[in-house]
Amino acid sequence: MTGEERQKRIEDHLLKVEFASLDELSELVDTSVSTVRRDVILLETRGVVRRTHGGARLVNPKSDEFTFNTRDTHQLSEKELIGRKCADLIQPNQTLIIDAGTTCYHVARYLEPKAPQVFTNSLPVANLFAAANKLEVVVSGGVIYPRLGVLVGPLAVEAFQKIRADVAIMSCGGVTTDGISNSHGLLIDIQRAMIHAARRVIFCIDSSKFGRLSISQLCDLETIDVVVTDKPVPADIAKALRKAEVEIVVAQ
Amino acid sequence: MTGEERQKRIEDHLLKVEFASLDELSELVDTSVSTVRRDVILLETRGVVRRTHGGARLVNPKSDEFTFNTRDTHQLSEKELIGRKCADLIQPNQTLIIDAGTTCYHVARYLEPKAPQVFTNSLPVANLFAAANKLEVVVSGGVIYPRLGVLVGPLAVEAFQKIRADVAIMSCGGVTTDGISNSHGLLIDIQRAMIHAARRVIFCIDSSKFGRLSISQLCDLETIDVVVTDKPVPADIAKALRKAEVEIVVAQ
């Protein structure tokens, strides 16, 4: 086995496990620990891997997925259900605005067959469509908000102020009878511009958000056209939604 | 067996296994290691394979374009060298514009310690920095150009027209004594805006680009401040660059 082959195997292995001890690696490629150590040093200078005491870890594990993976784990199946149900509401060839956030990301995953035109300020959503050239994806500009991979700031707001779309697919941090709220102040302006630009506004809201209040008020319930969620909505909020003429879709 | 037949068999075998040692290959084609070595040297000059200590590796044929497979760190060592050398030219806390393209991507990989402010229209570069929140990354808006993961169109051009930066790190498709050219017409306007926005323009150019002419003319040599490359520049182009007062940096 040549040196490069070994290094590739080490890299491949780390892609799977994210972290590995030198012993483990030396066994994997059937060579001495010294050699593996040298390989890892080399991979580190290439920026592929970071050395730690006793092993190595991948530099940017699953960088395309961003950290919202971690948030993902506990409510994955609900969000996926919501995502699929919400995608069903979209007609072919509509133009869509897709908000940042895990739930909206899951909607995006089911959108490809509809071949819509998509506007988004979410890097994960952009990455999702970057390879497939079936549909046109427009990314708003903006500053990357680190952990979430959202583009924020004036560039983003302006981008959405300039456009019009059939549907906006949104998410949020909390819903009460008074309206929708969100936790990141930076996102509020952008979300307002998104909602303003769309003829029809769909909020994807997992059940944990009902009754919860986040820091910044985003809009009142009248602004919404559809709510997609995973469990029946609590009575008081359901009543308020009906009064605001919001269609409620429960994915089960 | 003729030499050509041997080389074809070697190539075919490498298509299957990706890596092979010279011993392995010499057994495969039933000849001495010396001959196989010569074959491999020949295949390397044709760009089919890459020699490694003790063996040979297939060169990924789709190498020149940006695959979203940025993990594909092999056979890019020239670009990696250029990337590191170019990153050395950057002072801490400068503001940078980073062009799309594999070479610029490799520059970006070495930039984190410099903590610059970064503007880019490249999704791979954006993803690279999205996880790390050490540095501020601004993404231009635009339509995703599918295979390359570049943002193009008016949103992108406008984004770069609005800003100013210390350095632009650029790449291109070809360099002749007449200037720089690039293959994607959509990129030209954006690259011009990038160059215009920067006080200092650095082109990262791997040696295969010298003497090559791409479809669209981007700029003349006077526009450039620095060229970073991996091999000594051909005499005629070197002369033209000197005349245009371009600093030449060779990474070796």
Place this chain on the structure above:
DNA sequence: GAAGATTTTGGAAGATATTGCAAGAAACGC
């Protein structure tokens, strides 16, 4: 087909790179 020129091949010698090991230094866990 034969003689000579050219190319290809296999191998040898010395140069270079890689590998595994060992001793001392540094880091880690308790």
Place this chain on the structure above:
DNA sequence: GCGTTTCTTGCAATATCTTCCAAAATCTTC
């Protein structure tokens, strides 16, 4: 702290590379 593990550094053994050369094969030319 102290024992253990891991890291660094230097070194010798090994493997591979480069560069040469002579033998063999192939091509030219007549």
